[in-house]
Amino acid sequence: MKEGKQAAIITTAIGELYEHELDVEMVPQASGDDVWVVARECRYNGNDPVKLDLIRQFMEATGRPNVIRRDVWVTIKRGQAAQAEKGN
């Protein structure tokens, strides 16, 4: 996401939109003892017919829901270990 002194511009699957045109939601994902995952989903909240048509085309082409930008953070809480067969 680009930060500006005025309205922030967000890159999405249908082009660049102003931040206020988007509903942004942080969505915790299935995680476990070793990993923690969080996603940020952006949905268009306006009524511009051109943009709505682009979203419709995007959804039809990809089969994906009305999320035009999705960021993911995977935090590896614990990595992988090789265990010596006979510890010391």
Place this chain on the structure above:
Amino acid sequence: MANSAGICTSFKQDILNGLHAFGASVIRGATTKDAFKMALYLTTASISPATTAYSATNEVSSANYTAGGVAVTNATAPTTTGTTAFWTPSASVAWTTVTFTTDCAFLYNDTSAGKNAVASFTFSSQTVTAGNFTLTMPVNDSSNALIRIA
């Protein structure tokens, strides 16, 4: 002080630094550390601890994603605490403005001719849409580091 049996802790650290070769090894051109990369794979891939080397088969593809993945920042040398040797990349691994679905990251040695495998990491299937994908590294200690020889 009694004698005791076990793998030497210094040996575990030496393994991470490539100082031992019980089998046929490679001619190293320099004493500098190797370069490592992290690649991402589709949910249909079969990456596992049995994987021996990097392969582009079933690797994700997207604008702004280059086959082979991205370089891992390696500013912190392997070290030991107690009887465990460990190493963790010194920065997160990230891709910007990408679109793909993945559930696996694969760490490998990009300097080695065979692109030898190091480790695989899995997580719940995630779709990134025109967004950023960031792998944040664990605390670099004997309990949590990305690579540990315990």
